Amino acid sequence: TTTTQGLQEIAHNHITKGLGRLRDHVFKEGKGLRVLTTDGRKLLDFTSGIGVTSLGHAHPDVTEAIIAQAQSIIHIQCAIALSEPYVQLVESLLTMMPDPSLDSFFFWNSGSEAVEAAIKVARASTKRNNIVVMQGGYHGRTSGAAALTRSKTSFFKGTGPLMPCVYTTAFPYWHPMGVPKETSEEELVRQANLSIDNLLQQQSAPEDTAAIFVEPVIGEGGYVPAPKAFLQHLRKVCDKHGILLLMLDEIQTGFGRTGKMFAIEHSGVKPDLIIYAKGFANGMPISGIVTRKEIMDSMPPGSLGGTYSGNVVACAAALATTTYMRTHDILGNVNERSEQIFAGLRAIQADTANGGWMIEEVRGKGLMVAMEFKDPNSTLTSSHSKGPNVTLPPNLNKLVQDACMDRGLLTLTTSIYPVLRMIPALILSEADVEEMLSTMREAVKEVAR
Numbered sequence: 482t483t484t485t486q487g488l489q490e491i492a493h494n495h496i497t498k499g500l501g502r503l504r505d506h507v508f509k510e511g512k513g514l515r516v517l518t519t520d521g522r523k524l525l526d527f528t529s530g531i532g533v534t535s536l537g538h539a540h541p542d543v544t545e546a547i548i549a550q551a552q553s554i555i556h557i558q559c560a561i562a563l564s565e566p567y568v569q570l571v572e573s574l575l576t577m578m579p580d581p582s583l584d585s586f587f588f589w590n591s592g593s594e595a596v597e598a599a600i601k602v603a604r605a606s607t608k609r610n611n612i613v614v615m616q617g618g619y620h621g622r623t624s625g626a627a628a629l630t631r632s633k634t635s636f637f638k639g640t641g642p643l644m645p646c647v648y649t650t651a652f653p654y655w656h657p658m659g660v661p662k663e664t665s666e667e668e669l670v671r672q673a674n675l676s677i678d679n680l681l682q683q684q685s686a687p688e689d690t691a692a693i694f695v696e697p698v699i700g701e702g703g704y705v706p707a708p709k710a711f712l713q714h715l716r717k718v719c720d721k722h723g724i725l726l727l728m729l730d731e732i733q734t735g736f737g738r739t740g741k742m743f744a745i746e747h748s749g750v751k752p753d754l755i756i757y758a759k760g761f762a763n764g765m766p767i768s769g770i771v772t773r774k775e776i777m778d779s780m781p782p783g784s785l786g787g788t789y790s791g792n793v794v795a796c797a798a799a800l801a802t803t804t805y806m807r808t809h810d811i812l813g814n815v816n817e818r819s820e821q822i823f824a825g826l827r828a829i830q831a832d833t834a835n836g837g838w839m840i841e842e843v844r845g846k847g848l849m850v851a852m853e854f855k856d857p858n859s860t861l862t863s864s865h866s867k868g869p870n871v872t873l874p875p876n877l878n879k880l881v882q883d884a885c886m887d888r889g890l891l892t893l894t895t896s897i898y899p900v901l902r903m904i905p906a907l908i909l910s911e912a913d914v915e916e917m918l919s920t921m922r923e924a925v926k927e928v929a930r
């Protein structure tokens with residue numbers, strides 16, 4: 482079939498319902514932030530495929546690298562031979578690391594696979610079993626990664642038992658902590674620090690604890706940046722107990738997304754291992770971990786690998802993407818556009834006439850942007866802006882997302898709270914942001930009516 486309706490019908494009847502889809506758009510072409518559907522709709526993409534097409538859809542440098550590599554050789558199994566793009570990618574990444582001690586790499590295909598490997602490396606190098614994760618954290622859907630995930634039960638419901646020896650500690654975010662919105666960051670951090678300290682005394686002995694997994698900005702759990710003081714405390718806890726590892730999941734935050742090459746750079750905290758994927762190859766499936774050589778070398782030959790891991794076409798795309806990022810002022814644009822977006826959204830929030838009373842919080846870091854809407858069932862929301870005497874519907878995030886989509890703007894939701902999120906390409910222009918803001922203003926106005 483070639484018609485849009487025909488494609489949608491086959492998808493409805495023969496593609497798993499286990500895949501939740503936003504709408505049945507069929508994308509045909511993409512360029513920068515613009516997407517064209519098979520039925521001729523033009524969309525402004527503020528999702529970038531969940532933070533993947535950081536240089537925009539079909540960036541010419543990346544497309545050229547993919548074509549050239551595909552014309553040369555498409556598959557070189559990494560245990561059989563090296564390839565130039567694979568090794569040159571390592572050479573490129575070495576210059577981008579937030580700390581020179583991170584000097585040993587391995588590549589996989591997806592973020593979840595890299596998380597699986599990080600679990601193995603953590604356990605093998607420390608000879609300890611237990612893993613500590615954050616409430617609201619997300620690390621993937623494969624078995625091991627799902628066992629570390631704490632953002633939503635739908636990712637693993639009914640598929641257990643999952644990997645044991647995983648312990649959950651509080652992440653400093655008012656909503657899941659059950660404290661009022663007005664609670665200061667200092668107090669949130671105090672409580673979260675206490676949570677990990679208690680956990681290591683009451684549940685997981687430090688001598689049994691291999692690693693703490695943390696996202697520097699909680700992604701699927703609601704776009705909440707980890708306060709610097711919290712990350713510093715985790716580092717201190719790791720150092721105090723000797724061989725604990727701080728495993729940083731930068732799958733969503735890495736490669737310029739938050740305005741630094743890696744989000745951990747905002748805090749100055751030294752990680753032991755970084756997991757990355759998504760924005761790193763502008764759309765080709767490749768992920769990886771980097772750690773210190775002595776940690777990585779605890780893995781005996783043959784224990785890490787995979788038929789497609791470090792695929793040469795994906796490596797060529799990642800090399801072109803990272804080269805572009807190193808030679809252009811991507812971070813400058815992220816920071817400028819981020820300021821523009823946050824100022825614009827806060828103006829919408831403050832504008833009571835346009836429904837600002839229903840926006841609880843505008844937050845995020847760089848180009849990870851979230852609006853948390855009021856939750857009519859929550860007693861924790863801020864008291865100063867209850868707004869007019871109206872009954873709010875639940876799922877305001879989804880209503881606004883839908884109103885945006887009707888107007889051709891693609892956004893995402895996230896977490897169990899009413900959060901709408903945007904994660905656009907890092908190369909977006911001032912005009913792209915203005916267009917998004919004007920659509921968002923209209924969408925909020927429509928839902929607030």
Ligand code: PMP
Pocket residue numbers: 531591592593594596619620621622696700701730731732733758759
């Ligand atoms: N960790 C984080 C922080 C993520 O955002 C994601 C993807 N949303 C993953 C892990 C899993 O990556 P993948 O979907 O490529 O398996």
